[in-house]
Amino acid sequence: xxxxxxxxxxxKVLFWRNxxxxxxxxxxxxxxxxxxxxxxxxxxxxxxxxxxxIYSEGGxxxxxxxxxxxxxxxxxxxxxxDPNAPKGTGMRMGQEALNFIFNSGKASQIVGRVLxxxxxxxxxHLKLGFKEDSVDINQYERDNKKFNxxxxxxxxxxxxxxV
Numbered sequence: 669x670x671x672x673x674x675x676x677x678x679x680k681v682l683f684w685r686n687x688x689x690x691x692x693x694x695x696x697x698x699x700x701x702x703x704x705x706x707x708x709x710x711x712x713x714x715x716x717x718x719x720x721x722i723y724s725e726g727g728x729x730x731x732x733x734x735x736x737x738x739x740x741x742x743x744x745x746x747x748x749x750d751p752n753a754p755k756g757t758g759m760r761m762g763q764e765a766l767n768f769i770f771n772s773g774k775a776s777q778i779v780g781r782v783l784x785x786x787x788x789x790x791x792x793h794l795k796l797g798f799k800e801d802s803v804d805i806n807q808y809e810r811d812n813k814k815f816n817x818x819x820x821x822x823x824x825x826x827x828x829x830x831v
Contacts, residue, residue, distance in 0.1 A: 670768045673720040673732065678709055681722070681732050687751045693786045694748075697810065719769065723749075723761040730757050733765040741776040743769060762796050770824045778822045783808055784815040793820040797827060 673681070682705045684690055691697045700708075712720040717737035723730050731749035738744050747765065749758045769775045780798055782789045794800075798820035806814035 669724045670721050670733070670764050671724070673709065673712070673722045675709065677722050677729065678705060680729060681705075684732065684748060684750050689751045690748045693783060693789065695781075695783070695808070719743075721765060721768070723757075723764065725757065725760065731761045733761065735765075735769050735775070735778070737774075738779065741774065742779065743775045743777070744779045744781065745769075758792060759795065762792065766796065766822070766827055770827055776824045780820040780822075782818045782820065784818065790818060790820075793822075796822065798822040799826075 682700065682702060685694075685705070686699050691699070709720070712718050712734070719733075719735040721733045721735075723733060729750070730753045731747060733745060733747045735743040735745050745765070747758070747762065749761060766778065769778065778798075779801075780789075780793050782793065799822070800818060801821040802819045804817040804819065807817050808815045
């Protein structure tokens with residue numbers, strides 16, 4: 669089940685986001701302070717071009733998805749699951765989130781960006797039907813090393829043939 673993220677969800681979501689296994693694969697791998705997390709949430713609630721969603725299975729919150737409008741009908745997504753969620757949760761969450769955004773009538777295309785050292789996310793995007801669109805060579809730096817960013821695209825008409 670997908671629902672809009674609410675203030676009552678923030679403590680749990682911050683715990684997930686700051687977990688080392690999640691942070692490692694994020695563009696911003698720094699620990700996020702509670703006040704900054706709350707401000708992020710307030711900004712998302714007020715910004716009508718962004719969707720901040722929480723995913724639940726069997727009444728248990730299991731992940732977060734954001735869709736940020738890049739331009740007309742094109743959104744970039746971000747996501748992560750509870751580090752202790754059962755295997756397969758991410759795929760079910762991804763499918764439901766993409767159904768949500770495409771069925772809303774707002775999106776014709778979703779963009780995903782994946783860091784070079786995250787092969788599971790690359791595979792995840794491909795399983796969901798995304799196509800590798802481009803690679804930003806050496807555009808991300810961490811620990812004095814440069815990494816590529818892989819850009820994936822999923823068009824609504826391709827999604828409807830998959831599900």
